[in-house]
Amino acid sequence: GAVVSQHPSRVICKSGTSVKIECRSLDFQATTMFWYRQFPKQSLMLMATSNEGSKATYEQGVEKDKFLINHASLTLSTLTVTSAHPEDSSFYICSARSPSTDTQYFGPGTRLTVL
Amino acid sequence: AQSVAQPEDQVNVAEGNPLTVKCTYSVSGNPYLFWYVQYPNRGLQFLLKYITGDNLVKGSYGFEAEFNKSQTSFHLKKPSALVSDSALYFCAVRENQAGTALIFGKGTTLSVSS
Numbered sequence: 001g002a003v004v005s006q007h008p009s010r011v012i013c014k015s016g017t018s019v020k021i022e023c024r025s026l027d028f029q030a031t032t033m034f035w036y037r038q039f040p041k042q043s044l045m046l047m048a049t050s051n052e053g054s055k056a057t058y059e060q061g062v063e064k065d066k067f068l069i070n071h072a073s074l075t076l077s078t079l080t081v082t083s084a085h086p087e088d089s090s091f092y093i094c095s096a097r098s099p100s101t102d103t104q105y106f107g108p109g110t111r112l113t114v115l
Numbered sequence: 116a117q118s119v120a121q122p123e124d125q126v127n128v129a130e131g132n133p134l135t136v137k138c139t140y141s142v143s144g145n146p147y148l149f150w151y152v153q154y155p156n157r158g159l160q161f162l163l164k165y166i167t168g169d170n171l172v173k174g175s176y177g178f179e180a181e182f183n184k185s186q187t188s189f190h191l192k193k194p195s196a197l198v199s200d201s202a203l204y205f206c207a208v209r210e211n212q213a214g215t216a217l218i219f220g221k222g223t224t225l226s227v228s229s
Contacts, residue, residue, distance in 0.1 A: 004158075006158070034216050034217075042221065042222075043205065043219045043220060043221045043222050044159075044205070044219045046216050046217075046218070049215075049216050091156075093158050093159070095159075095217075102147075102166070103149070103161060103164060104149075104161075104217055105161060106151070106158040106159040106160070106161075107158050108157055108158040109156070109157065109158045111156065
């Protein structure tokens, strides 16, 4: 099946620093990737839709200058949380759409803790 | 606007018994419907999807779901539950347009007791 990886799986950082999370589709090319945020025992909240070679589309209420998304290739999208604050602590999950199956496959997630 | 409702926060079932996790949806046009499963501190694993065709969809690990257009439902089922099926299950919908994002229900925790 289609595999999506995320790195790192867990990161702890100090308030004010920036953190980059990578999302890779390992065995397929993804023209579209998505970034979600999940709070404990809650559903996934879509943050942005990322299309290869173009600017990401952010959902209402998501600060594009704080959550920088880059989709530079068909297999890689990155999310950078800039000037992180404790309220940014969350579980971030990416997904990639496989064109052949028209299905989103999800990465294992990244647990971000901002001290 | 699209939406998904999972009316049950938790479903409890004994091992070997059939299980049902409920999902209803609202979307303009024909829906694309999905079920995913999430284990603790992990990403989501794809179980099955309905796009068109047969209303009964079979997926991974013995799960199946039935699309009911008149009731706008897409309930997840399994004839015989396993303890290892215990996890968080998400129903999701998207519009019939490639590249659009999934909208998720709030999730239902399935607990299978031995």
